[in-house]
Amino acid sequence: MENFVVIDLGSNSIRMTISQINDKGAINVTHQLKEMVRLSENMGSKKILQKEPIERTLKALTSFKDIYSKLKNVKIEALATAAVRQAKNQAEFLKLVKKRIGVDFEVIPGNREAYLDFLAVTQTLPIEDNCIIMDTGGASTELILVKEKKVSDLISLPIGSVNISQEFSLGNNIAASDLFKAMTFVEKKITDINWLFDAHKAQLVVLGGSNRTLAKIARRQQNSDKLPSLHGYKLKSEDAFDIFADLVDLNQAQREKIPGLAKTRADVIIGGLIPISLILRTLHIPEILFSNNGLREGALLDYLDSAYQFSRPR
Template sequence: MMENFAVIDLGSNSVRMTISKVGGDGTYQTMTQMKEYVRLSENMGVEKILQPDAIERTIKALREFKEVYSKLDNLKIKAVATAAVRQAANQKQFLKKVKSEIGIDLNVISGSQEAYYDYVGVSETLPATNGVIIDTGGASAEIILVQNGKVSNLISIPIGSVTLSSKFDLSNEVSAAELFKAVIFVNKIYSNVWWLRNGLNLPIIGLGGSNRTLAKINRRFNNLLDTDDIHGYQLRNSDVNDTFQRIISKNLEERKEVPGISKDRADIIVGGLIPVILLMNFLDSDRITFSTSGLREGILFERLHEIIKENVKDMSEEELL
């Protein structure tokens, strides 16, 4: 019997939903994809408190998602929340509000779970035998070192597009001093991740909204058709650095006009690209491959494996009867 499997991923910047029709043999077809920019981590401050406006925007988006999935039969929902909710001092109250107003249990996953799902989503859809995966979100970045087709190390670091942009005032005019501070800050974090140097010279796989934007800017710049078709798209490190240089020389209004940057992301794109730019330099990596497959797809593949296992078990029980 076909199952409608909905994955909701509540990040710090956006909330996304993918609904797939899943067959008993582990095949699937993506039916619906929705995304809303909710900026949940906006103005959380050092107290790490989710703000009323951000909460309302999030509830509104979840309500719109519900209108879509509530029409489906044989529905299974897996809803996860990442860095913003993970760090929030008022996490319990927020989860309660979502439960009472929307009726879903939001599962707050750890940074390492998030990183692992990213790995599953990437490795099922791209050749990733040896490489370093980076998923830059709104409030965190997940980094996964893959060696010989297996995860050898992973980490979630609280450096994201929203957090870095606000900490170093990078949303409008980018001052040399603030950019320098941001670079020193992120490089220091990288230096403290002892295993990261094992990724020296390995190719990088980038996912998350900021990294996807980097790919889109380059596809538009090179007049490639179908800007959004970036899964497996590659860029040399020189192209990546040139793009970053073009972006940091612009103010907010000018960045909004750059083809490939959505207006909702123009104020956080500088902070959002710092982690990948510095990682490529830190590891002296010569290229980056982009993936549109990550956390949500990782959760979907996990479900597909479960279904296949259940069916194998049912078949072997039938044989016993």
């Protein structure tokens, strides 16, 4: 029995999944943890990781270590994404993590992050042969064009919920001019991708904290006693636009009271929903399919394929 630990150090949150794998490759997920550390907070144009976010991250990593250090036969795959990838003080940060926690983080490139998203989505959801997959994080957005259920093109853009919100002052009361500037900036990034237009009216599969928050808000609005599963949940584009418009009208304190929207995400949700809003509008996509699986699940599937010579079925 092996305990496979995946730590996903993102720009907004840090997550850990522990899966027990038996000799035949059967999986039992035993732990799923998440801490909002906002590592990319106030990085600014100089792209320097700041002291307070670093300390929050180290504290979260310490709590994770307290859990997996008690297990036997542990294999750790620690992956750092956009915030660390972009940081000018990346080497110093990784050295500090190694010294304090004892873990060597792999800083994965954006295309690797996108590919792991692809694995997680295509092997756990009944997607159409041709679709577009979108992962919006705190400091990056990954887009994967799928044709005949294979990767056709992929890209990682250095824009996400935290850096968009902070750069364009979208945290509290939102000025129309700031929102316009933010959407124009992101639209230029998106429309500069020529192959993206091959996904016109295609199926859109989304993941990432901001996009999942959209689903959580929509599910709560259904007033259902039993919320439908987020993994595989569908939402019409018109309903997504309505939710986005309602959120823009609110200040941070008011957004914190919205069912389905975590208080820790209330100051970055507007920036986080701009990319998906523009993708929906630019590509005329009628409906969104949500995935609860992403990088961590993709890393597990990739490990199973290499270590046990097989991939998991859908």
